[in-house]
Amino acid sequence: MPIPNRLRDKEFTIPEDITKSAEKGLSYELYKKLLFKYGKRGEKAFIYLKEDRIKKYLDFFVVVGENEYIVEDDFCTCRDFQINLKGRKPCAHILAVKIAKVTGGYRKYNKYYIDYMIDKRLR
Numbered sequence: 001m002p003i004p005n006r007l008r009d010k011e012f013t014i015p016e017d018i019t020k021s022a023e024k025g026l027s028y029e030l031y032k033k034l035l036f037k038y039g040k041r042g043e044k045a046f047i048y049l050k051e052d053r054i055k056k057y058l059d060f061f062v063v064v065g066e067n068e069y070i071v072e073d074d075f076c077t078c079r080d081f082q083i084n085l086k087g088r089k090p091c092a093h094i095l096a097v098k099i100a101k102v103t104g105g106y107r108k109y110n111k112y113y114i115d116y117m118i119d120k121r122l123r
């Protein structure tokens with residue numbers, strides 16, 4: 001479900017001062033900046049990073065929250081993003097993946113998540 005550009009909030013791009021902090025690691029400074037800019041979603045993103053909940057498959061990034069959520073660029077499969085935010089602002093998972101791309105803070109899996117999903121459905 002692609003989202004038309006005109007509906008997008010410019011906040012989808014992480015501000016430079018936040019990426020600069022992220023380059024230095026998961027510091028309190030980064031935590032404060034995420035909280036200030038994105039509220040509780042920013043805080044949650046920081047916790048996902050801190051708890052090592054971001055996985056990179058060959059096809060998608062996946063964030064492990066209550067469920068596993070697929071994140072691809074500016075899209076996430078969670079309810080918060082699709083229902084509350086109506087795809088117009090980034091959810092905690094999208095933020096976590098964007099920061100993880102800067103810090104390298106994700107686990108790499110040498111397989112396709114889509115295969116894992118199909119296995120799960122067929123069981």
Ligand SMILES: [Zn+2]
Nearest residue numbers: 076078091093
């Ligand atoms: Zn999400």
